[in-house]
Amino acid sequence: MGGGHMSVHSRREGETVIVSVEGQLIAGNRQQLRDAVLSGIDSGGRSVIIDFAETGYIDSAGLGALVSLSKRVREAAGSLRLTNLNEDLRTLFELTRLDTLFAFEDGAGPGSAGMAADLPPRPSRSDAVSKPWPDGDARA
């Protein structure tokens, strides 16, 4: 880590916006990331991938920015995926128990495997008929 330098690069592949973060994501520069992601959404991108392959550190403000960005992307009917986090960064999400708010994947690219945390699975017919509870949970 050194000096809090960060640069953000974004590119568009169809409806997918890929934002790469180089350096540290901290309070002083989180707005750069926010601007890049929201700009991608405003220009019609529906799937956002943030690539952390070149990111060494995320502080509490940076983590907060990611959570609120995930909310903004969801409100725009989009999806957000995080990719290429090193072990320390991934541990940060797990320790704070915020990992369930995000979809993680190993490679940056619109064709990469990965499940968006906010996209519910389609209900199957068996789901619709297997609700035995008589109380308020019957429609769970």
Place this chain on the structure above:
Amino acid sequence: MASTLSRPGAEEHSPYYSRYIELVPEGNLVDLLVEQQLDTLGMLRRVDEERGTYAYAPGKWTIKEVIGHMSDAERVFSYRALRFARGDATPLASFDENTYVPAGRFNDRRMGSLIDEFQSIRAATVHLFRYLSDEEMTRSGVASGNPISVRALGYIVAGHERHHANLLRERYGL
């Protein structure tokens, strides 16, 4: 426009809660809840077991009791927010922190246990507010005999935590 980006108006809560809401800096509420989680937990994790039972004056809560109170209060405030956000207008009762804290027997627990619990509760709070829409944030109900909005409750969660984190630094030397 009402949103997690805008602060609650004075009419959205009783004057009592202004002391907490005013402690919340400008910015996004969800951002702040996450920031607080990491920053406060970083501070608390430096406290060893012996230090955990320190109180700065007779009759004051110990550090462990403060953490337990922060967890209790955040649960209650978040529960109120959940009820009102879901459109449930049932008036909700007040709670007495001075009976909750001794009943919680927090001094009998290890620091790590109390910190882990607070961390889980804050994560649950972040999840709750992360998925509320702007419209849901402006819904309101009655708690402790006063009208209060979901958004105000979110700010009270953040401000209450900030209030106690400040006290832990200033009076408990953390």
